[in-house]
Amino acid sequence: MLINKVSDQIKRSKYISRDLSWLRFNYRVLDQARDTNKGFFDRLKFIAITSSNLDEFFMIRVGSLYNYLDYGKERTDYSGLRELPFRKKLLDYAHRFVNDQYLTFNNELKPVFAKNGCDILKMSELTEIEQKKADSYFKNTIYPLLTPMVYDNYHGFPLLMNQLLTFGVVTRTTEELKAQDRVTFVQIPQNLGRFYEINRKDKIVFVPIEEIIRTKIKKLFRNVEIVSANLFRITRNGDFTLEESDDMEADFVQEIKSKLKTRKKGRVVRLEIERNPSQFLMKVLKERWVIDNSNVFTINSMMDLRGLWQIIKHRQFKDKGFKQPASVLPLSLPSDGMDMFEYLKEHDVLLHHPYNSMEPVVSMLERAAEDPLVLGIKQTIYRLADQSRVTAALLKAAENGKHVSVLFEVKARFDEERNLREGERLEKAGCFVIYGISKYKTHTKMLMIIRKEGEKVTRYVHIGSGNYNEQTARLYTDVSLLTTNDVYAHDVSEFFNVITGHSRPNEYKYLMTSPKSMRHHLIELIRTEARNAKKGLKSGIVIKINSLEDKEVIDEFYKASKAGVPIKLIVRGICCIRPGREDLSENISVKSIVGEYLEHSRLYYFHNNGDPKVYSGSADIMVRSFDRRIEALFLIMNEELKKEVINILYYNLQDNQNSYIMREDGTYIKKRTGPNEEIVDIHKLFFNRYCHEVKEGELV
Template sequence: MNKSDYISRDLSWLNFNYRVLDQVKDKNKSLIERMKFLAITASNLDEFFTIRVGSLYNYIDYKKQRIDYSGLRELPFRKILFAKAENFTAEQHRLFLDELMPHFEDNDFSITPYKKLSKDHKKLVKNYFETTIYPMLTPMVYDSYHTFPMLNTNRLVFGVVTEGNEYNVENKKLSFIQVPSNLPRFYELEIDDCVHFVPIEDIIKNNIEQLFRNVQTHSISLFRITRNGDFTLDESDDIEANFLDELKKKLKTRRSGRVVRLEVMGRPDAWMMKVLKSRWEIDDDNVFRIPKGSILDLNGLWDIVRHREFKDMLTEMPEEVPPVSYPEIKDENIFEVLQNKDVLLHHPYNNMEPVIDLLEKAAEDPDVLAIKITIYRLAKDSRVTAALLKAAENGKHISVLFEVKARFDEENNLREAQRLQKAGCFVIYGISSFKTHTKLMLIVRKEGDKVTRYVHLSSGNYNESTSRLYTDLGLLTTDEVYAHDISEFFNVITGHSMPSVYKNLITAPKDMRQQLVEMIRKETENARKGLESGIVIKINSLQDKEVIDEMYAASQAGVPIKLIVRGMCCLRPGRKGLSENIQVISIVGHYLEHSRIYYFHNAGDYKLYIGSADMMVRSFERRLESLFLLTDDLLKKQVKNILQYNLKDNVNAYVMQEDGTYVKKHANGDPEFNIHREFYNVTKENLEELDLTFDHIEKAVNNGRSVESIEVEKEVENK
């Protein structure tokens, strides 16, 4: 597989989840913090099986051809993918059992099996079972008289094999009991200043005879299935109602999709396993065995991580700081601020409050005439929705493009969109076969005898919750060039306009890939002419072959390329004769890196773009995306500094190797530099100072490797 010039998207993603899992090994983090990262890897893996493995089965089940970037066809690739996923699962549970669980009692809690409870405590738990759990349980038998029940995806399920009594001489029967998902995963007992978490599945298992009276129980097995949740909508130019009906139908199919993974606890009943594998048309590769003593579904750890007793054990980050470009923004009227200057917000270091404040003030301001916004994901009890409802109530024109196809948020977005529509907002439920992923807001305000347009462009969602956890960039401005571009783009989204050119905006699916390719080619041309050149790009994912091939050509011409790619990366760096001048690093730490930045040296007249788009086929061809050019000198310095800090990080950074694996970047005697701390300390003054060192960073990658990566490689060789 290493012979290919490209790295498998799915295998690269698994490597990303390994980098998240690596946080669990970090003994400098608190136990609760390490458990949080373990729960994140479990959630990530669930989504991976639901969508990526689900997508693979769409090819296998319907006998469609697919060749992975590794060069393998569907079935050989499936074999390798499942083997690597099994290794990953084994490592998750090894860390839980060997490196986390032994320290539970030292931290005043325990995951305590039902059988280890005292007689009095068992009485308490049994009472909880009888009054709360038992009434919610429904045994579902499967035999010649009963159809196979529809079991929910990612739910704990008991498979109970029973034998008949003297009145019913039939042989074995198989029954299923789904563990309620709307009850806490653990029953809590406080004993001698220690919180004991008794798993709900353990409580049910030890009282299950109440559901099978006068019947001999042969075996009780706990398992969990993951179904294919990858679907595409059969969209056309039909009326909106048909599209919404189609979406609702597809959401139901996600609940009944084919089984792609079966997780089983310990040693399950062999006869039951034979029935399940036959019923779901799966084999041993689909079966993931969870070791005894661990817990099935590590997502359950969130109940402990978020427990009130342990909130002090989570990493405490500094308070948000004012934006570098306008430190006084807290104390001034947001409309007046933006009339005088642009403001760049770097979340979560800068609060999202100025954006929400602008929207809420616009909702109440009698001079505001209209608000237009694109929404991809919202917070629970969203202030954004509340402000838009208030604006509609106040008679303003509100246009909302609500992307109801945002994966796993479809139902919530559909519900919120319908609320806005009922309130009188003009709501567009997505655009045909495209997902609207761009993040834009336009507020039109009458000021005297003129109209001013207030614009927000961002890499992140209008979500107050994730803005505290994801690193993103947003620009607030009244600049007429941006305002004109955004107005034109909204006309494309809501109508049938097709502008020939934007001044500061690059959009997909129109021409984003082509414009990025042209800028890469310009660097290639400059390098061949002996001019200075360089590319630094920070994104979440890199997968588009056309862009990758252009970067390979640029590398071969001598262009130094630094890529900061958090997640999967299909480009292979450092290959002799192909990509020697390309280095890839990944930042994985306290915050989820979500911002996208594109820097092109352009023979000294550098260009900087920010926006919503990664370098993915879906971003260029199947999504409405936007990147916007930064023009303000101070803001350009700020973003240049963000790139420099990312390249300098030696706490959260991993260096990608030619074979697709990653090696942790170490300080090697230098002071630790953790961007998730350092960005709280950025000022205008150190922007001036650090900007002078950026060219040095570019030259340091002239051979495709930084000093740090060379030292890491030597370290690997010595081992």
């Protein structure tokens, strides 16, 4: 009866639950691992990604829910459910996902390992010689790093690290004629590879390190009876939402550093454990971490599928995965190796990654670091590549006496430590470094190079949807603009003054920013389309984003739909709007594109009665984007570049190989091609430099 009541409540709500929508997104990623048209190692990659995604989901989304539960705060989900019933619904759905994830791994992937030149084996499946090699590896490498941590009446409960594989070993001793069980924890060192590798003639054997330890566990417990030894893994709350200080005078860097330490001690929100664990161990863990069966996930195979990356990236198989085509020149850049400083004086350039390389931006920054005419560089940084060329260029610029201002966002989730480290390097080199802006997260992506050319100073501006990360620029789809247009340059200069000082500009001409006014501007654009529709004028909205969650904007979409505005949404991940509901959203359609590249670009199209307004930038339609982040969307003024972006959206709508159609109930179905339908795969098509020019078709 209660289950039916909860289901009815979810169905009645005019919003889709954010967290349930997120899990449905991970199902679309899992669908890539099930796709037999993909190569084996690509399928392994996607199932490893589902595991990483799920870890973040528990740390952040489930962690956030537990902030409310543990702090006694009230919370009503978009589905209309309060904290406790929603917790049950969410964790039940997560259990269903994990079950399907391991069915895919066990039934569809494991049986074909050997056919692809590899295998995952236990110690008992090795030859005698191979077992001796593994024994030697344990003795010389693993054993010295293992530290048993006992928990009993004399020893406190040890701090177990987040997401590390751990053995919970129950031992029994007889003291004063009375048998007594106790638990000892053995965490597997994180600096060892997940697998011990053995080369055979026909394949490479990967032996999970935990299976080697399991066979040798007695060496850690001499003269003690081992009752059981069970492998488990915990996930801790990594969300700081309710902890973040609003104290504007606090030493913000130190605050972040202290919170990075608390992440290691956060409350446990998930326990993964192998089948048939010791009941004594389970009682200890549940009581200690205040969890119940909903938090416990029984794993019937290899635990933590992220470990598959060691196989995927193995040098033996490096040529077996997806082969990315060579990047093509942007339509707005006629040839490679041009002098960008000269070219940008007369032309704007639109980059569409990964189809267009990020090289024009990085090489221009590197040249600016050495150019004696360059006076200064200003940049926002959210995420960087390992051994970043961007950091190297900024360091070189500072060494060459140029003014360098960098805003490092130290709240970039899971990149906090790296950004702090890189920021400190730049500070030591003489750069002016800002570590975020108090309660706001700086998510916008901007770069400005100031260059003195004769009597004139020219500002070269780069602004886009993606990070200054050369590695992810080859994996994420993003859009960015290079320009010397004075209006963009003025807006960006003003914006830097806002985020580095206390400036409050009245308005920007080509920028739409948050937290000040982005929601208001987007709502006004939606309302303009609704007014046009009511007047019988042509109208339409097409938006491509990562996530759609803000209720105020969703309500405006509903009103515009009722007014007759066709609204086409391309939302990769979380989507809280209900498309196609009678008398609410009949003119709204939603699709999600999930495939070889991570769809990361944000594009906003408003028909505007035949004079389209098109924006790109860093912001999704989320509460955090509007209220808790510093974001910017930029208006695309150049008519040729506007046509190019409209065509990007057009082909996104036409894609029928990576697309999932969202139904009114929040579920998704894979789009299939008809017998005579042309195949449109945007992850291949955009590598054709001229594909944007094929269609000038209207979007709406």
